[in-house]
Amino acid sequence: MAARVKVGGWLQGKTVRKGGPASTTTTRSSTPQLQSTSSTVFGGGVKDASGRTSEYFSMDDQCPVCKSDRYLNPKLRLLVSACYHKMCESCIDRLFTLGPAPCPICNKVLRKLAFTPQTFEDLGVEKEVAVRRRIAKEFNKRREDFHDLRSYNDYLEEVEDITFNLIHDIDVAQTEARIKAYRAENAALIELNIQREEAYAQALKEQEGAERRERELRAMELRREEEEEREEREKGKREIIDKLETSDANAAKVIAKSRANALKRSSARAASTTVSHSNLLKSRAAQSTAIPDVPHVPLQDDWYAYEDLYGLRSGGYNDFMSEAVRKDREGIMRAGGFRVEEAWERALRSAVAALDLLPLSGANPNAAPTFKLDAGGDVVMASANG
């Protein structure tokens, strides 16, 4: 129990920053209260994509202190204390409005501000998340801070050990001392890593912002183009009408001429916009890191099967070797899928295969893969991989 009380030092949420309006509204169960409580240190408070914490909510909720449940009070809202016990808002009001008071379940001294909304059904998870969040803030060394993998692994194991002790309330005093010692030892490094992380987050944010701006820019350009095009059309129409009014030339000719002009203008505009588009694409491509996109080839067939040296004769062959098989209409002699053309093709390929491959010569032909001319004027071939 003594250990528990000491734990309270960090669990009591002394760093709570409370929003102005929240101070007046926390007591009323009807008003939304998320804004203040989600910023406390010790709650699970896992934020969703929009940056809000989603509260755990169930039909079977019941306040363990006053035993009122959701059936009796549909607006029942349970909050979690620093010692991870649930209480409904009216109980919190009743017990803690007059200052710090002991928890009705475990007698630990609690304050009204240190209640957080519940994120997880299991309060053990709630606690673990809070502890891990706190530990991660200080134990933020990276692999680069260690000269070998072994010491990094030892460090990770130590962190895990401390976390485990805090979660399960084992030797809390000693563990806190360890954390303190670590903090004192590594203050500079912790600060540095925090800065690094901030810089990284900042860079991410900037990148996102740049992309968003670019998208907006493109959308704007598109809108502008459409506008221009419409104006152009309007102008063309007006022009035709004007001309028809003023000149006495052939009506059909006038229309054809102005149409041709409009077409020329629009094609010129299209060309200019495509250029800007391609520039945009290029700049985007330059921004992203260059990863070579090698097309996937499923079958690496780099063998030459002498296809150009033979051709299967369309009329078939006068072949006494396969006569019996070809005459056999019922297929008694054939295996399933046998086609005499395939047997012929194999024979033809083997007839021309490596016909021009010269034999090796000399006692050690593999040593020198070059041409040599011998006395008879014949080229003597040797092979690198024969």
Add this chain to the structure above:
Amino acid sequence: MSSSTIEAAPSASPIPKRPLYESSTQFRNWRFSPEQLSELRSSLNAAAVAVIRNTLENEKPGSSSVVSFLNAEEEYLLVKLYITKITQLCGLFRFPEDVEATAVSYLKRFYLKNTVMDWHPKNVMLTALFLATKTTNNVISLETYTAHIPNTAPSDVLDLEFLVAQSLGFEFAVWHSHRALWGIILDMQNLPDCPPDIRPIYESALTHLRASRLTDAELIYTPSQIALAAVSLAAPELASQWSMSKFRSDAVESAEQLPGVIESIKALITSAGHPPDIEAVREVDRRLKLCKNPEKIVGSHAYLMKKEQEEKKALAKRSKKADETKQAIKNGDPFGNVLEHESRGLVDYDDDDDEED
């Protein structure tokens, strides 16, 4: 032969392709120059003679001086005789050409890795043929196989099977020249001068091709070249016409050299493509009985000695392993404790959980 040389793939393709034949193990591992072959055989023979001489001396000092060992040519003569036996057996069993050619290739390749003095070709031949029936998908049961061969037990065939397969490097696929011959005969029908009945040419070429199996041709030349040489022996004019029609315009050099290659194959077939003289082989076989590696003869003194030695070695190995295991179990962890000897990391802290126990 790399594709950058005259055998380059069609120049139209962006990446030079490698000819298909060069993907075969036959090209990569079983292609030699004539000089290489004789060098290989004589060095193999010399090594075997040294080993056997040593064994004989160990058994009975001075006994090796009276033995006349076989030389490489005599060994090859014996192998050649057993190649003819494969042909006889294939006739007996009515095996297709594939089996015969494959078995012959296996036998030749086997004796490029082993010597006759270690393994007598009689049994190796039987094993090679049996293996060839299996690798060419003409399966026959072992009982039927041995029942038709006098004085042969199934164990004679099976005992050597792994050894043979291992010596072949488990490279069972062979490109055969008789298939190339079939292809040439088919493709020749496109020539204007082709006679209406090509069968006599085929049969005559086939006899030459079979004769080439008694030579080293398949270890030096490619199957298509051997087949073309066989056709050339049967119908020289037609063969040269066909070979001229088979060259790309960009491969002039090789077109010029092919006739020379074909001529050398033809010379090889006519000079060496006949069965050896039975009397000469009988003489070799008689001498082989005296100079066989005694360690490989079942029941001989040296064989028993060798077995005993191997047993001893295996026993020592087993007991060593048992000792190591026992030691490890005694130390507490049967999988050893390597991590304990390593230094702890820089950050050291007392583990609360360990203090109680």
